[in-house]
Amino acid sequence: MIRKIVATLTILTFAMILAGCQSTDTGALPPLRLVSPVVVAPAAPPVRRYTMAPSSTPKPAPNHTTASAGQVPAGWKPPVAPRQWTWIIIHHSDSLFGSAALIDKWHRARGFDELGYHFVIGNGTNSGDGQIEIGPRWTQQKWGAHDNALDNRYNLQGIGICLVGDFDKQHPTAAQKRSLVKLVAYLMRTYHIAPKYVLGHGETKQTECPGRYLNVAEIRSLVAQSLAEADQQEDPAVAEGK
Numbered sequence: 001m002i003r004k005i006v007a008t009l010t011i012l013t014f015a016m017i018l019a020g021c022q023s024t025d026t027g028a029l030p031p032l033r034l035v036s037p038v039v040v041a042p043a044a045p046p047v048r049r050y051t052m053a054p055s056s057t058p059k060p061a062p063n064h065t066t067a068s069a070g071q072v073p074a075g076w077k078p079p080v081a082p083r084q085w086t087w088i089i090i091h092h093s094d095s096l097f098g099s100a101a102l103i104d105k106w107h108r109a110r111g112f113d114e115l116g117y118h119f120v121i122g123n124g125t126n127s128g129d130g131q132i133e134i135g136p137r138w139t140q141q142k143w144g145a146h147d148n149a150l151d152n153r154y155n156l157q158g159i160g161i162c163l164v165g166d167f168d169k170q171h172p173t174a175a176q177k178r179s180l181v182k183l184v185a186y187l188m189r190t191y192h193i194a195p196k197y198v199l200g201h202g203e204t205k206q207t208e209c210p211g212r213y214l215n216v217a218e219i220r221s222l223v224a225q226s227l228a229e230a231d232q233q234e235d236p237a238v239a240e241g242k
């Protein structure tokens with residue numbers, strides 16, 4: 001019931017937000033009505049399937065670097081209280097080149113408030129190959145502007161990750177895939193996001209994004225593998241097969 005009310009409010013509030021990287025709607029600038037979503041979003045967060053840690057502080061890092069360890073770039077840990085994240089949505093930029101700064105420009109030109117994604121992973125054109133750029137939305141723990149499917153739930157509670165590239169024409173680079181797996185594994189572990197909530201944009205709505213050459217099922221499987229390996233390293237009993 002509460003979810004239904006929230007959903008309805010959300011639809012009303014955000015019906016105007018167009019978002020994402022749809023390549024087909026370039027003709028229409030979204031009529032920007034970026035009404036502050038903070039009014040609605042935190043009011044009644046849906047029941048979570050997992051218990052949130054009391055803070056975003058990860059447990060003390062063992063002396064190895066894994067997805068679940070604390071050894072990640074400082075910017076991955078936001079300086080403010082974490083938002084209630086349920087999904088991770090993977091996109092491509094639908095362009096052969098780009099960077100967080102460039103996509104920010106493109107998004108503003110389309111009427112967005114700023115870069116719609118939380119993270120951008122470069123392909124060596126305008127940022128490093130596999131470089132993970134952290135968008136201001138992540139630092140502020142702000143709702144996304146990357147996927148307006150359904151009742152806007154993926155924008156409100158979905159972490160948007162964009163890989164630079166047009167994956168209908170080219171493959172993601174090996175470095176991009178490695179970075180994506182590392183980032184997704186970290187986010188899943190930190191925010192208690194289940195594998196089935198890691199989705200390609202095209203799994204949430206009718207869109208070609210993130211392109212035919214970015215295999216999201218493969219990414220899910222690589223992430224699961226990475227997390228399992230991290231667990232083994234952290235738990236000697238598991239490692240010994242006990």
Ligand SMILES: [Zn+2]
Nearest residue numbers: 021091201209
């Ligand atoms: Zn997309």
